[in-house]
Every structure is written in C-alpha cells, then in structure tokens.
Amino acid sequence: MKPKFLVGGGVIAAALAYMIYAGVTQSAVYFVTPSELRSAAVAGKAYRLGGMVERGSLHWEPRTLALTFALSDGKTSVAVRHTGAPPDLFGEGRGAVVEGSWTPEGYFRATHIMAKHSEEYKAPHDTSQAGVKELMRTLSGDSR
Amino acid sequence: MIPELGAGALMVALGLAVYGSAAAGIGGRTGRAALVESAQHAALAVFALVTACLLLLAWAFLSFDFSVRYVATNTNLGTPFYYRLTAVWGALEGSIVLWAWMLSVYTLIVVLRHRNARELYPWVLSVMLGVLAFFLLVMTVPAPVFQRLTPIPADGRGLNPLLEDSGMITHPVALYLGFTGFAVPFAFAIAALVTGRVGDAWITTTRRWTITAWYFLSLGLLIGGWWSYHVLGWGGYWAWDPVENAAFMPWLTGTAFLHSVMIQERRRMLRLWNLALVIMTFALTLFGTFLTRSGIIASVHAFTQGSIGVFFLSFLAVVLVLAFGLLAWRWEALGAQGELDSVVSRESAFLLNNVLLVAATFTVFFGTVFPLLSEAMRGVKISVGAPFFNQVNVPLFLGLIFLMGVGPLIAWRRASLENLRRNFLWPVVIGIAAAAVFRLLGVRSTLAVLTLALTVFVAGTITVDLVRATRARLRIGERLPAALGGLLLRHNRRYGGFAVHLGILIVAIGVTGSQAWSVHTETTLRRGEHTDLAGYRVRFDGLAASEESNHFKVTGTFTVANGRADTTVLRPAKKFYPQEQSPIAYVDYRLGLREDVYVVLGDFARDGSQATVRLQVNRLVSWIWIGGVVLTLGTALALAPERRRTGAAQELPA
Numbered sequence: 136m137k138p139k140f141l142v143g144g145g146v147i148a149a150a151l152a153y154m155i156y157a158g159v160t161q162s163a164v165y166f167v168t169p170s171e172l173r174s175a176a177v178a179g180k181a182y183r184l185g186g187m188v189e190r191g192s193l194h195w196e197p198r199t200l201a202l203t204f205a206l207s208d209g210k211t212s213v214a215v216r217h218t219g220a221p222p223d224l225f226g227e228g229r230g231a232v233v234e235g236s237w238t239p240e241g242y243f244r245a246t247h248i249m250a251k252h253s254e255e256y257k258a259p260h261d262t263s264q265a266g267v268k269e270l271m272r273t274l275s276g277d278s279r
Numbered sequence: 280m281i282p283e284l285g286a287g288a289l290m291v292a293l294g295l296a297v298y299g300s301a302a303a304g305i306g307g308r309t310g311r312a313a314l315v316e317s318a319q320h321a322a323l324a325v326f327a328l329v330t331a332c333l334l335l336l337a338w339a340f341l342s343f344d345f346s347v348r349y350v351a352t353n354t355n356l357g358t359p360f361y362y363r364l365t366a367v368w369g370a371l372e373g374s375i376v377l378w379a380w381m382l383s384v385y386t387l388i389v390v391l392r393h394r395n396a397r398e399l400y401p402w403v404l405s406v407m408l409g410v411l412a413f414f415l416l417v418m419t420v421p422a423p424v425f426q427r428l429t430p431i432p433a434d435g436r437g438l439n440p441l442l443e444d445s446g447m448i449t450h451p452v453a454l455y456l457g458f459t460g461f462a463v464p465f466a467f468a469i470a471a472l473v474t475g476r477v478g479d480a481w482i483t484t485t486r487r488w489t490i491t492a493w494y495f496l497s498l499g500l501l502i503g504g505w506w507s508y509h510v511l512g513w514g515g516y517w518a519w520d521p522v523e524n525a526a527f528m529p530w531l532t533g534t535a536f537l538h539s540v541m542i543q544e545r546r547r548m549l550r551l552w553n554l555a556l557v558i559m560t561f562a563l564t565l566f567g568t569f570l571t572r573s574g575i576i577a578s579v580h581a582f583t584q585g586s587i588g589v590f591f592l593s594f595l596a597v598v599l600v601l602a603f604g605l606l607a608w609r610w611e612a613l614g615a616q617g618e619l620d621s622v623v624s625r626e627s628a629f630l631l632n633n634v635l636l637v638a639a640t641f642t643v644f645f646g647t648v649f650p651l652l653s654e655a656m657r658g659v660k661i662s663v664g665a666p667f668f669n670q671v672n673v674p675l676f677l678g679l680i681f682l683m684g685v686g687p688l689i690a691w692r693r694a695s696l697e698n699l700r701r702n703f704l705w706p707v708v709i710g711i712a713a714a715a716v717f718r719l720l721g722v723r724s725t726l727a728v729l730t731l732a733l734t735v736f737v738a739g740t741i742t743v744d745l746v747r748a749t750r751a752r753l754r755i756g757e758r759l760p761a762a763l764g765g766l767l768l769r770h771n772r773r774y775g776g777f778a779v780h781l782g783i784l785i786v787a788i789g790v791t792g793s794q795a796w797s798v799h800t801e802t803t804l805r806r807g808e809h810t811d812l813a814g815y816r817v818r819f820d821g822l823a824a825s826e827e828s829n830h831f832k833v834t835g836t837f838t839v840a841n842g843r844a845d846t847t848v849l850r851p852a853k854k855f856y857p858q859e860q861s862p863i864a865y866v867d868y869r870l871g872l873r874e875d876v877y878v879v880l881g882d883f884a885r886d887g888s889q890a891t892v893r894l895q896v897n898r899l900v901s902w903i904w905i906g907g908v909v910l911t912l913g914t915a916l917a918l919a920p921e922r923r924r925t926g927a928a929q930e931l932p933a
Contacts, residue, residue: 220881
C-alpha cells in the first residue's frame, strides 16, 4: 500500500468519526421518566418522555387541535401539551412515549406522540365492542 | 393431528440437516464421495420435510385448526382466506418457517446447479445445511411453530390488522429471499477458505446469486417503504426505525460486495476484503433477524419473545468466530496480486465506493445500537433519531451518487487527462448547468440542488457511454434499433448495471423531492367545511359506518379539488377490530407523478358532524416506486444469459 492511500484512508476515517460525533451530540435524545425529568429538567433539551396517561387528565379540543394530558410514572406526573389529534393507540390509562422539550413555563411541549403498539393481542372486549356498536348506530342515524 | 405431524417432520428435518452438514464436511475433508452423496440425499429430504411443514401450516390456517397455538394467535374465523395464507408468516414462528423453507430451496438449487464444483461443493453443502439446522433448531426450541393449544378455542384472536395488506404478501417474501440469498455466497466463501482455494472461482460462481440476493433485498426494502407509506398512515416511507436499519445494513454491505468483486475479477485485488465483506453481509442478515425477532429494541415490528434472542446471538457469535478464524488461518494466501496504480483510476473509484458504503453501514449500525450501548455503559438510555442518520449519511450517499457516475467510465489503472475529458467533460457541464437551472427555477434547498445536479451528472455519463457505443455500431452499418438492441444484449452486464444505477437515481430524486417539498396540515372540519393546502381544496362531506367481515369501519368522505376541473373523492377510514383496543387508520390517497394527495382520518365526533384530518401533499414520492421498477428491469438485464463470453457462468474446472 502506498502512503497516499493510507493518508486518504486516515482522512476519511477522521471525517467519519467527526461526523458521527457531531451527529450524536446534536441529535441525542434522552429517555426519561416523569420523575427523572422533574428532578433535572433542562429547558430546550430534547427528551423522550415515557409514562402512563393519567386517568382524567386527557383533554382534546378538536377545533384548536390542542391536546393536553399528564404522563405519570406512579410517583410524579408531568403536564404535556401537543398540537394535533390523539393517535390511534393513545388513551387514558395506557402507556405513551412523547418526544419534545421542557419549557420554562413548566410543561412538556410534545412534537411527537409515539403510542406503544403492542403485538400482544387482547381477547375481544365486550365493553369496547359495545362502544363500537353504539358508534355504528349513531353514525348510521339509527336512534334505537 | 397437525401439531404432531408438523413437529415430527421438523425433528426429522433437524436431525437430517445436522447429519448432512457433518457428512458433507467429513466427505469434503476425506474425499469420500459416498458421504457427500449421502449429505446430498439428506439435503433433498430436508427440503421435502420443510416444504411439508410449510404446507401443513398453510393447511392449518386454511382449515382454522385452532389446536395449533400459532394459528389461533394469528387468525380468526373472520380472516379472509388470502390473509390466512399470508398469516403463515405474519408473526415470529411462521416467519422462521419461511426463512428455513427458502434456505432449503436455495440448498436444493445449489445441489442441482453446483454439484460439479468438486472441491468447493461438499463444504458449500455443509455450510448451507449447518445454517439450515440452526433455523430448524429455532423452530423446534425457542419458537415452536407447531405447539399445541389446549383446550382448543372456538375462535382465534386474529391477525395483526396492520398486516392485512397486499404488501404483507410480497414484502417478507422478497426480504427473506434477499436475506437467505446471501447464505449462498457466504457458503462459497467459507468453502473457499476451508479448501484454501481462495482464488476467484468462488466469486465467478456466485455472481448470479449475489445479484439475485441483492435484488430481492432491494425489492424487500422498497416494498417495505410502500407498506409503511400506505398502511401506517404517518405519511412517510422510511423512518430509520431499527427494523428498517436491520434490512438496510446487509443491503449496504451487499452493494459494496457487488462492486468490489468486479475489481477482483478484473485486477485480482481485494481477495481478503471480498471474503470479509460477504461474511459481514451474511452476519448482518442474522443480526437483522436478531434485531427484528428478539424484541431487543422496541418498535412496530418487534415481536416480543423470550429465549430466541440468545439463540440468534450465540449463532451469530459462532459464525463470526469461525469465519474470521478461517480468514486469519488463510491470511498468507490472501495477499493481493494486483496493486493500486493511481488515485485517479477505476480501481480507486470502486474502492472509495466500498469505503463509503461500509462507512454508511457503520453509522447505521452505530445509530441503531446506540441506545443499547448508552444504557449498558452509562445507565442512561439515549437515542439518536432520524436527524442523526440523515446528517451523517446524506454526505456519504451524495459521494456514492457521484462515484456512480465516475466508476463505470473512468479508465482502469491510471486515467489520463484525455480519458477524463472524453468521458466527463459533457456530464460535468450538464450537471453544473442543471444546478444553475434548478436555482433559477426557485429551488432553495442547497441539498436538493446538489442532489439533483449530481443525478443529472450521472445520467449524463450513462448517456455519453450509450451514445458513443451506439455510434460505433452505426458506423459499421447497423441500423439504430439493431445497434441499441445488440448493445444491450451483448453487454448486458454493463447496461443492466447502468439501468440499476438509473433506478437508484430515480429513487434518489423521489427521496430528495419528498424531503424538500412535501407539505402537510392538520385541521378539524365540520361537515361541508373545507381547508386549503398547496393549491388543493379539501371538503369534508361526512362520515359513514360499515361492517366488514372481521371489523367495523368508519369512513370519512373528502372531496379534493385542485382549482381545475378534476375533483377526486378520498375516503380515509378508521377500522375497529374486536381483538384490538384501538382503531387502525386506513389512509386514502391519490398518487401522481408530481405529487400525492394523502389524507388520514384522525379523531371524529360520534354523530359524524366533524372530523379531524391530516392532509399531506407529498412531492415526487411515486418516483421511488418507479425507480424500483427500473431497478427490476436492470437486474433482469444484468442476469440475462451472456452472449459475449461463456466463461462467467461456468463452474470450476473439474
């Protein structure tokens, strides 16, 4: 191998190492629980916050697309605000992961909601089925 | 009855595969042809048994045999018959059956086609059967597909609704054909190392295998993107999800291998590198299966399972230790015969292409396992998302596109100034002119301008080559159609490769366009209200409910007008499956060459008076799928029987 090829290889390796280093420092997203976020939140830093959507905390305003809820890990909870419709797998009492940042105003501004999709199938729920059937009736204008 | 039959067939197949692998190895070592012959019979029997298992499983699905746990988990009485068939590979256990079956088919083809490759053949057979034995072991112990379920339920739980899609018929099949396909060049590489015949024979023999495996892997990735685009409803086709990365990494190293073997064929260089690349590619297919199947990184596809991860990781370790051990053992024999003469040459262009592809593989690998690394080493889970992958990979991919233009035309050994001027003057001029035109047309993103200009440059080099070769044929008196046809058929490897490059360029245009110019909005509309986006006016006309064979469906009606005469009605929906707690979105869209209108139904009022809708105008996405078609045609051309030479497809001298 001629020296110039070794030099070329070295330059490429160094450039790659730098690109990876810069990429990691710029786009690192920390996974945190509500307790961890509460104890050491840095405003403006990117977080991925995982927890359970607290019962009674979910509020969705279709006209303004304002979605607010609280994520809890059983010990403490964090208020989350998002703009956009709740995703399909999202709901009270279920797990969710949100990506976004902590604001100085004291809430978490979510840019993405990643509701967890479970591959474990649940047995058919009578309750949810009843809900869907009722929905079918109201939509088809049947007032039985 | 089916559980016992299936499990029995599997056990016998496992025993035969282990025996065949050992017999072929011993036969190869001692030169006893009878043992190799016997291993060959074992391979045929394994193929028959695994085929029987697949058919039994399919029959269990078709006949609703809920005594098989896997059937009861992945189907119910409402599942239509075609999805009952695809449900065969709809979850972990069945997908391993498909893997093993394809591997057994490939083993069969190896037996039929390569049994005259005297020295290598026993070891190739031994490796193929060894890998097959591992998958049969997985099917028996950690992922028992024929496990019995008692008591037998009256109905099953049903297929994951996201998998009820035509993409699910083709995506796993293509992807697995690609994954398993790399087992053949890998087996030949190991055979070459074991026998010490590390020359070029194993490479020329497996050329078609490599191209085929690479093609199916590409197709699998593209269909995966299409599935993501039209089923998942988030509006994109690629998310740098660990599962996507799992399939992308072997594609990258496979692409590197595809190119570097040409250097070895022509210049007798890079022997060690090629062996290492094919070992890495095969190892990455195993690693990909490990990532997807062990549930180690939670994602949409990851099937949560217990011990299977340990099995895959152990096998991966065995493969890597054995393969690289052999490589170290043969180190002496692997020295290069050719030397790099100049930096400005085809060799170094290909070498740089390899370096960039391996660098891309490394960054994808690093980004994918980063959360695991950071958690293991520092106790905090840190992920790097799409921004990381884009930031690091985009420069590498741009470099690769540039080399795509340089590599096929630049001279071997040392390119003269005259050679450079002859080949690249016009493409460079056209590329620069294109950049200026795109700028003037108002393209603001520098990245988009750069990518498109590079694309034009590469297309220019292909044109220069084609025009020059056609002219030469016209000069000797051929007519234009005959000249072009003769060129493509006689130099099908070269022009097949060019067509594949063209396909990749078209995909690159689609990716660039969709990243740079797509727009979206989300809004809530009352019945009769409309919203505007990018020249489209979308009106909400109401909701309707319906009952399908295995789910309920709430469908929204949206009228899309673009100011001109034509209007389209789009009907996105939400599907409610009894076995699922949440509804599943059903996207509707109008595809176009310029742009797609893409509508997702969000939340809606129970009385149907209002609905939240996500509206996207996605630019140039169709180019990605068109690129896939061009890539398919190019591969077919490259694989066509050669008319020019007869050497490449032949086996080793006996």
